[in-house]
Amino acid sequence: MDAHDSVRQKVWEIFSTTFAERADLFKGGVAARTANDILGTALSNKYLDPLLADEIAFHMVDWETDAAFIVAFLLFPERFTEEELQAATEMFLIHVPTHVMAAARLAGYNIKDSP
Numbered sequence: 001m002d003a004h005d006s007v008r009q010k011v012w013e014i015f016s017t018t019f020a021e022r023a024d025l026f027k028g029g030v031a032a033r034t035a036n037d038i039l040g041t042a043l044s045n046k047y048l049d050p051l052l053a054d055e056i057a058f059h060m061v062d063w064e065t066d067a068a069f070i071v072a073f074l075l076f077p078e079r080f081t082e083e084e085l086q087a088a089t090e091m092f093l094i095h096v097p098t099h100v101m102a103a104a105r106l107a108g109y110n111i112k113d114s115p
Helices: 003-027 029-047 050-061 064-075 082-106
Strands: none
Touching: 003 064, 003 082, 029 050, 050 082, 064 082
16 A cells, blocks of 8 residues: 555544544545535535536535645644655645636636646
8 A cells, every 4th residue: 555545444434433423525426426516506605507506516625635635634643654644745736726616717717727
């Protein structure tokens, strides 16, 4: 098991013991799709176009495992090895910014690629 797999496993252990069945939300699949649908419905009341709202919701929800890492790390920083922290930071930085920028752009915010 490499550091990427190890940090995913450790985050899952923290969430499954802390949040029981709610931890499944951070593994993707049906639970994340339900959250996506709820957010998309809420956003459709603002953006009117349900397809646009669903796409924004997707970009807000698709990085749930990255968000889980941040929360798990803030709660229990001592549980992670240096290699796991490096791997998780790499995964976060590769995956999350594109989703956040896409959601912001779809919502009509003028987001630039660089400062």
